Amino acid sequence: MSVLWAALAIVFIICLLNLVLTVAVIRRLREHTELINRGGGHPPGQEEITLPAGARVGEFSAVTGDDRTVTRDDLRPGMLVAFFSPRCPTCEEQKPAFIRYASGLPGGRDQVIAVLLGSPEELGGLREELGGIAQIVIEGDVDGAMAAAFGLRGYPAFCLMGQDGVLQVTGFKVDVLPDSVAL
Template sequence: MPVLWAVLAIVCAICLLNLLLTLAVIRRLRQHTELINRGGARPSAQGEITLPAGARVGDFRVVTVDNREVTRDDLREGMLVAFFSPRCPSCEEQKPAFVRYASGLSGGRDDVMAVLLGSPEELGGLREELSGVAQIVIEADVDGDMSKAYGLGGYPAFCLMGQDGVLAVTGFRVDVLPGSVAR
């Protein structure tokens, strides 16, 4: 009889250990799912997906798909710069709110720049959807000039410009922008 109790105690201990390990794995999977849903973001130690608000954007020189050259000197106060990728579920989720917000800016398309990360083939649909509300810049990946200048660590990313190339507001959701409506 004592052997039976000992075996039962060992089985209970193993089941309890298994339960604890399973809970730990589930917790870790939830953290990974949150990162994936945020677009593969790798925020900095301060939790930012780009340079933080108050930082000055680095120098860059890019050409839009409309063949217009843009540099940091072209950034104006109130201008919205967004980063999207077609491989990003969070980008797809934030796209309608971005289009609504960008459509409401007084400067129209001239006050909005969308940086699309990926190959031209995979960007076709996204480029078409956003070209009505934004100037489009295409970069192959986060090593592009604008991505580096903004310290891009993931996407989607939304940056509202302040004066002299300084970031006023940054975030990975449109609802961080002033006057936006969270949906």
């Protein structure tokens, strides 16, 4: 009989240990989910995903999908510049809000630039989806000309331009952008 009690005690201890480990894993997964939802997983304390509002964008030259060259001098007040990657779950979550916001901007797609980060093969669907509302610039990664000029440290990133290439508003969620844009 004592062997049976010993076996039951061992099973009980193993189940209790399993329960404690499961709770720890669930807690850690919640922390990771929270980090991802706060902006593509940038480190805590690093709230700026691009240069901060008030900073001037660096010099750059990029070519849009329409074979138009874009430089810092082409960034007009009220213009929206967004950075997306197809490998980013937060980008996918923010895309519908971005499409709604960009579609409502006066000036149409001439007032919006979407910088897509990744290989041309993986960007096909994203390019099709955003091409009707934005000028598309494709860059390989965060070391591309526009990403470097904007100080991109993660994605998605949304930048509303002010005067003379100065960032008016920046953030990793569309809801940081003002309801209406004065041009």
